[in-house]
Amino acid sequence: MATEAIPAPPVATPGNEAPSDELDLVARAKGGDGAAFSVLINRYEGKVFRLAMNITQNREDAEDVLQEAFFKAYEHLDQFQGNSKFYTWIVRIAVNQALMKLRKRKSDRTISLDEQIDTGEDMVVREVAAWDPDPEERYSRDEIHTILTEAIDGLLPIYRTVFTLRDVDGLSTEETAEALDLSVPAVKSRLLRARLQLRDKLTRFFKRKGDDAFAYM
Amino acid sequence: MLTCKEFLTELTDFLDEKTTTEIRAKLQRHITECPNCWVICDTTKKTIQVYKGMESCTIPEDIHSRLMAAVERKIAAGKK
Structure with a gap:
């Protein structure tokens, strides 16, 4: 069975931290403010959906990935410390979810984004x-x-x-x-x-x- | 002088202006002397530009609505 891992909190890199309004939205969402979380969704849902489509090449799977990524982000908001942009974090979650979809689609084969490359x-x-x-x-x-x-x-x-x-x-x-x-x-x-x-x-x-x-x- | 293969290896850093001054000077010299690499450099730069100009991605309305409804249910369930 696929593991439901959430990426570890990123290491702080100067210049890559979340902007202050994003930290404020995350803090409010952590406190149960659904409207604040909706602002984050509206800001990034299009890009996350495109990313999921890029990996899965399937509209239904991409929609599942989109929903699962925002669900997991919401459940693990306490892990987001603002060391990176929210988008970088949600992308990592979405990529994990998308790869799990591909693995399920292709039974037990191990799939990474790096397969089939470097042929020269x-x-x-x-x-x-x-x-x-x-x-x-x-x-x-x-x-x-x-x-x-x-x-x-x-x-x-x-x-x-x-x-x-x-x-x-x-x-x-x-x-x-x-x-x-x-x-x-x-x-x-x-x-x-x-x-x-x-x-x-x-x-x-x-x-x-x-x-x-x-x-x- | 750099070979064309060496030029290509450095192309991404060159276009992103991430090379050292010394390497940059070598790459600049190479494209003034190699018409093929000049074309590759110029057209790769334009490739990046046309994609940057692509309109921002909008999510299909039905997918947006289902996402918002699902998240609202999730948040409401968490508050119970």
Whole structure:
């Protein structure tokens, strides 16, 4: 049976602490103020749901992960000391819940976000062609949304998750490492691969007209 | 001069401006001399920019409603 572990309270890192209004909301929620906890939910539910979708690739599982993550956060609020942002903490809980979902789906196989990586192939740059200065202007808003979503959906879960936390949500490399329980060098290596693979995928749409992509390295 | 592989290894730190001044100077010199790496660097930077510009994620309304109702039930049960 899967263990119901809650990530240990993070070690304080200068600059990564929770903002004061967040500490206030958590303190009120600890005291039983449901409205304060609802503010935290409203602030982060969209990002947590996207993260859960990124890992599980299934709407129903992602909804379960979302609910379980906020339930567990509420039950263990006394463990949150404000040494990190609330978001970093809830991400760690959600990642654990999402991995448990995957394990249940695939019976007893041990699953981590790191499986199936480091084949060497993913560091290969296939497309080298300059882009237009503002490549996205060639497409409508909906088209751009589809292009970006399909490209990111094509990445392995670990790359998708690292890229989303680091480059879309704007967490620092250290916060991303803490949220995913990875080392900083591991986050950097996965981020590089994610960025290069996305760049490759987008080059097909954004390259300057007349430039032919050619094989490289 | 750096090789292209060495340049790629440092690309993430270079784009995040986390390299030492000495390494940064070497990387800058490499992209002025290597058109392919200049393109990779420029297009990777643009890749990050287009994703940063993506509209913030909104949660489907039905999922939001069910979450709020479930959390309210949980909080109410805890108060009994």
